[in-house]
Amino acid sequence: MSTPSTAPATPTVPSTRSAPTASSPSPMPVRTPLPSALAGTTAVLVGGTSGIGLAAGVLLRTVGARVVLVGRDPGRLRAAAARLPGRASGDVLEVAGDGGDERVLAEAFDLAGEVDHVLVTAGGIAGAGPLAALTAEGIRTALDSRLQAAFAAARIAAARLPAGGSLTFSSGILVARPAPGMTAPLSAAGAVETLTKALAVELAPSRRRVNAVRFGRIDTPLWRSHPGMDSDAAIAAAGATHPLGRFGTPEEAASAALFLMANPYMTGQVLTLDGGETLA
Numbered sequence: 001m002s003t004p005s006t007a008p009a010t011p012t013v014p015s016t017r018s019a020p021t022a023s024s025p026s027p028m029p030v031r032t033p034l035p036s037a038l039a040g041t042t043a044v045l046v047g048g049t050s051g052i053g054l055a056a057g058v059l060l061r062t063v064g065a066r067v068v069l070v071g072r073d074p075g076r077l078r079a080a081a082a083r084l085p086g087r088a089s090g091d092v093l094e095v096a097g098d099g100g101d102e103r104v105l106a107e108a109f110d111l112a113g114e115v116d117h118v119l120v121t122a123g124g125i126a127g128a129g130p131l132a133a134l135t136a137e138g139i140r141t142a143l144d145s146r147l148q149a150a151f152a153a154a155r156i157a158a159a160r161l162p163a164g165g166s167l168t169f170s171s172g173i174l175v176a177r178p179a180p181g182m183t184a185p186l187s188a189a190g191a192v193e194t195l196t197k198a199l200a201v202e203l204a205p206s207r208r209r210v211n212a213v214r215f216g217r218i219d220t221p222l223w224r225s226h227p228g229m230d231s232d233a234a235i236a237a238a239g240a241t242h243p244l245g246r247f248g249t250p251e252e253a254a255s256a257a258l259f260l261m262a263n264p265y266m267t268g269q270v271l272t273l274d275g276g277e278t279l280a
């Protein structure tokens with residue numbers, strides 16, 4: 001019998017839970033690429049306590065996925081978990097800690113039992129400033145703040161994700177259109193994009209996928225922490241210069257991550273979600 005060329009109508013989850021080996025590759029599971037296929041899967045959200053990561057948690061719960069939120073601030077973690085339906089039934093789990101610490105991610109995997117997808121939205125703009133004003137220590141901190149979480153996620157994904165599982169990273173459009181004073185944070189974000197492609201090639205034989213979303217301006221607490229940007233009016237004014245006339249919403253940003261998680265044929269890609277800003 002030939003392999004079906006179309007996806008099944010009913011959402012299914014990958015049946016292979018054990019970590020596969022590259023030496024005995026099995027076919028990539030074929031299932032519907034719609035986000036509804038994420039029903040019954042489990043996603044670890046590193047940075048899931050705010051902004052895009054939290055919005056991803058809401059969307060994943062909406063489609064029936066279980067989530068494990070990981071964040072450093074215990075208060076923010078509790079508040080985020082309380083916003084998601086399903087905490088009482090064990091469909092929303094929490095791990096407090098730094099996503100750059102592999103033990104924290106291992107705890108998240110252990111707590112969940114089975115994990116199909118990892119989304120990393122941890123990271124900010126540490127180390128911004130003109131290069132001449134940066135110290136060697138400041139540069140190291142800027143690189144570490146994003147790359148440690150990325151590599152910790154990469155290592156746990158490589159060790160523990162099942163066939164059909166996915167890892168999704170975050171980047172930003174300034175990687176393609178740099179602004180002055182951003183050498184350190186953008187170098188780290190660019191490295192994450194390279195890691196995405198290199199790891200995708202490495203994990204493809206064992207049918208695990210790696211992608212990234214390159215975000216434009218998204219209205220999240222991260223943006224609102226910028227000087228003068230802590231009001232709706234300021235966000236609206238800044239968005240007015242945008243091709244589509246506004247910032248993106250966290251839900252719009254998170255839905256790009258769900259697309260990458262759900263589509264079994266997406267790997268090694270950096271998907272831009274910027275409302276056309278890069279073209280303007």
Ligand SMILES: NC(=O)c1ccc[n+]([C@@H]2O[C@H](COP(=O)([O-])OP(=O)(O)OC[C@H]3O[C@@H](n4cnc5c(N)ncnc54)[C@H](OP(=O)(O)O)[C@@H]3O)[C@@H](O)[C@H]2O)c1
Pocket residue numbers: 046047048049050051052053070071072073074076097098099100120121122123124125145149170171172173214215216217218219220221222223
């Ligand atoms: N918003 C935008 O316009 C935009 C544009 C381009 C790129 N991005 C990128 O998209 C990602 C998400 O941005 P966002 O706007 O959603 O940011 P956000 O609202 O600040 O949320 C980031 C989350 O990550 C957590 N976090 C940070 N460092 C962590 C670590 N080491 N370990 C575990 N959790 C950590 C934070 O909680 P704790 O501090 O409590 O840990 C917070 O919950 C970031 O990587 C950002 O650089 C955003």
